[in-house]
Amino acid sequence: MPQLQFSSVAKSYGDTQVLEPFDASVDSGEFLVLLGPSGCGKSTLLRMIAGLTEITSGELLFDGETVNEWDVRKRDIAFVFQSYALYPQMTVRQNIAFPLVMDRMKPWQHLPILGSIIRSRLMHRPEIAGEVDRIAEQLSLVPYLDRRPGALSGGQRQRVALARSLVRDPSLYLLDEPLSNLDAKLRTQMRVDITALHQKVGKTFVYVTHDQIEAMTMATRIIVMDHGRIQQIGTPDEVYDNPANTFVATFVGSPAMNLISPDIVAAHPTAFEPGIAASGAIVGVRPEHLMLADEGAPGLPVTVEVVERTGAEAIIACQPQGQEGDESRILVRASHTQRRVMGEACVLQLDPAHVSLFDAATGVRVPQTSTVG
């Protein structure tokens, strides 16, 4: 259960840099989530930890030891491939048992015909058969154990991939979007199961996803990435409450954090705290930290555009008066008892304790001084 440390780790393919140098460290037993949009380099980073992709520059350390040159096998990992990478000529049972069988086979036993006999005898051993049955049960794969991957649906294949990696007892779990193809019910269940497994085994997990619910619920620490650059490293709460820049602010959270441009702030200085209005920064507020009040109250005058009820709550989209377009739209999360109708003029009030400021030019978070208590 290694502690991972990245020191100026970077990756390029030829001239294209897909991962910029970064430093980070992950404590032993953490559940690290790599979160970011498609193509940002999550799989590349995960494969570098696994030793499947070469590190172009920098050092990766497990428990203080440089592992750049370590073979995959030496790293003792479990890996779920984004593409599943099942063995097409083996049955589901043989796929799942493969890591267990490999652990128990001696080098000379890998001869074509002899090997097959030894493998099927190994697979009947209770410690292997029992493990395979247990994990197949957990992932509802029992009916498919004797099929080959070609005869399975995408979600079933993904479960086999997950089963094959969870059947072992490695020191490091690396999972690349392992739940992306499952239905909502199974995904929720697996989320709980993986979290429970993490708590039980206490090993280090690195989990790639672009699903922020997974990130927020499972992670003990999140690395948010975009365009090959690490945007922020922190606990789910830190990332959510104190986004490091406008990318993180809008990528994490659903609906995203509202970004109010300096022009609008300058046009309605009384609606904001004095320090904020003068700062010339972008103002970021989460939808749940906004309140709608009736016209005439102090605050930012807006017009209601859309009201979307989702049951317990409602998402109300409003437009600052005199503005139009997606850019300036502000979303408010309100109780479903709020009765607002389209076109209604209201006033938007901010919770000053939950306001983030971002530099208008760079998008980087501006540390707040005395303005907010």
Added chain:
Amino acid sequence: MTATANPRVSRSPRLRLTRALRGVATPAALLIAPMVLLAFMVFWPLLQQIWISLTDARLTNPGGGSFVGLENFEALMAGTALPQVLANTLAYTLGSTGLALVMGTLAALVVNTRFRGHGFVKGVLASPWAIPPVAAASIWLWMFSESRGIFNRIIEGAGGEPVAWLTSEPWAMVSVILVTAWQFAPLVMLVTLSALKSVPDEVAEASRVDGASAVATFTWVVWPHILPTFRLLGILLVIESLRRWDIIAVMTGGGPVMSTSTIVVAIQRQAFQYQEVGMGAAYAMIGITLAVIFALAYLMVERRAEKRNGR
């Protein structure tokens, strides 16, 4: 009912008829040409061959022999030549196929590791394939030469006794097998190489993650993947070496004392040297039977593999 459900299905009976006809007519039209060609170029000569094998035709008048029933076959069964020719054929066919498969696969595995200059090595290893068999056999003839050949020079240099490569048993058979395999191996290498490249990278990586060594990855992941290609190569080479005549003819002429006479060599000798076309045809029938047995065995194995894959 179903027709009305789909507005695109024609409503008028005449249209429906043309459509139905078109469904059958197209494949039929496409099949007619090859069928006719096959009939003229394969089935007709085959029938002729069967007929000739039942006559006492001679080379001077190949079409004119008189019907002798199974006499040719009886003569073959009674003689001592047939068992030896069959044994030679099997040894030559399986020997050169097996050796070519092993050499070609090893070469493919080496080239596939992508060391510096692997493209060049691949080109060199593939070149025997491009040399005409007779020319190849002549080159080897020189290398196998008892007094001046490079092999004997090496053996003598190491203090050994020179070997009569082409004129003693069993070395004559070993030599022709070696040369034939040398000619086949590049094909095996190129085809196996493309099969190796079609193993998905991530599947091979998964086996490394799962703790498989390089050898284990080959046995459990790569080998099953290239096995169908390998079987196909096997049957192609078996059929090819069953009909191979040129290399043996140039190197040993079937000797010494018939020890490298395969069925094709025997056919040639019976039909053209002894001018007994009828006997030659009888040998040919046995050769065809062998080829059919190998082909059927291949098809059976293939069918079983397909069933196992659930297709």
